[in-house]
């Protein structure tokens with residue numbers, strides 16, 4: 001577990017060693033102040049119970065404080081005890097505030113860095129990830145790992161130091177009391193956490209699982225709202241959500257009980273011990289000795305009990321964070337072993353010329369059949385190239401390889417003779433892509449066109465030009481605030497066609513050298529599609545255009561069409577040539593005329 005905790009510092013981007021050392025020193029000071037208060041109570045009890053000032057510890061105290069007057073000694077010792085407790089409390093408040101700030105800063109840094117790492121991961125790995133798990137790791141696991149395990153661990157350390165020092169002081173002051181207190185409190189302090197360990201770990205995993213169930217039942221229903229409505233399955237999603245929430249509530253209730261129990265058991269143990277000790281002491285010793293011993297035991301127990309309770313509670317908190325620590329460790333181990341996108345070297349290579357795909361094969365899974373088989377094609381500069389073929393023939397995969405999103409299992413992609421893998425960042429900066437489904441950011445129209453750029457870096461004129469190219473003039477004119485109009489949650493104000501055109505405007509804003517349209521016009525009506533096709537045809541010659549299309553009307557004027565089947569390019573040519581060459585393509589053309 002310790003190595004897992006140490007791994008958590010990997011995500012923190014400031015030096016933690018010095019601060020951790022300060023946290024340990026602070027914990028030690030808190031414990032010292034705590035026992036000083038307890039130790040100072042001992043002479044006070046001796047004074048009050050009438051012990052002689054002539055000899056023993058009270059004689060030393062009288063010498064130190066410069067008086068042998070009992071009343072004065074009681075007043076001075078009282079002031080020292082009260083000051084020690086006030087000093088300890090003030091220091092503890094300040095120290096805990098500093099400590100929680102330190103742990104909060106760690107969690108914040110870790111959360112930000114983990115999101116950065118997710119966005120920095122290789123695309124194939126990202127495709128395999130479940131969004132719900134990313135969400136759980138960024139929220140629940142983070143809180144469990146840092147707030148519960150690390151902060152709880154620091155509290156546990158403080159409490160353990162206090163307990164140890166307190167027992168040492170009790171042993172020095174009254175070995176008899178120590179001999180009774182250590183086994184009793186030691187046994188209880190060990191037994192309770194040992195018994196609750198497995199239960200708490202189980203509860204921690206249940207809370208994480210419940211969180212995922214709630215996510216799985218709420219997010220799909222909200223995202224696929226229309227399907228949910230038409231299938232009339234809203235109640236079922238709510239029912240599943242209820243199961244997740246109930247599971248979480250039940251687990252949290254159990255967690256509360258397991259956390260509360262030690263305190264109550266400890267109180268019972270304390271009352272029983274003090275009663276038994278009182279009976280034993282008053283029946284076997286003289287009254288003054290019995291009172292002094294009972295006094296030390298009571299003060300020690302009164303301070304020890306909260307320390308032991310607090311230690312057990314902290315241990316429970318640490319254990320409750322186990323699931324988060326383990327989940328984050330899995331991610332951290334993964335991230336340690338990958339090459340990050342941001343770390344790729346780039347020398348701002350300017351790629352010009354034809355794009356050549358040479359002997360490219362690709363497998364998503366080493367054990368599975370290749371999805372692309374030895375493909376060699378050329379995409380001449382500033383020409384329009386289209387990929388067609390049946391569903392699952394590998395068009396989108398090939399496009400992802402050309403975009404540099406997926407590395408080919410075999411073969412290479414070059415532009416002007418330079419492998420794109422030599423400077424992937426520079427290559428990707430020259431690309432624009434319009435996907436099948438366009439994501440609308442929460443924000444206004446221009447922020448959506450400039451996707452992710454800070455407001456101050458957005459070139460309004462370029463936004464307007466990109467929108468005009470994508471035939472979105474009418475939309476802009478109809479919006480009261482033009483390009484600064486908010487598009488609403490998930491672009492709810494946009495039609496399917498407008499979303500797609502927004503995607504085109506977004507790609508054109510970057511003035512790409514190579515524009516990829518992956519089923520980009522599939523959601524458009526015939527008239528809009530025709531207009532967009534004209535727009536794209538208008539761009540022909542200005543940039544290289546790669547299109548993946550099912551609707552053949554959009555690719556009629558493409559310079560080269562590659563026909564794909566089962567991961568291979570089986571024919572190529574112009575629209576007319578391919579109609580002659582490939583019966584399946586011819587059939588698609590015929591169907592399109594219907």
Ligand SMILES: Nc1ncnc2c1ncn2[C@@H]1O[C@H](COP(=O)(O)OP(=O)(O)OP(=O)(O)O)[C@@H](O)[C@H]1O
Nearest residue numbers: 127364365371389390391392393394395396397398
């Ligand atoms: N992430 C993935 N993991 C494993 N297999 C995948 C993955 N993505 C796609 N495939 C498989 O690869 C093959 C090619 O898929 P691809 O999406 O490239 O085809 P496509 O021609 O673009 O299909 P469509 O026209 O339906 O979009 C299919 O058999 C598909 O099941």
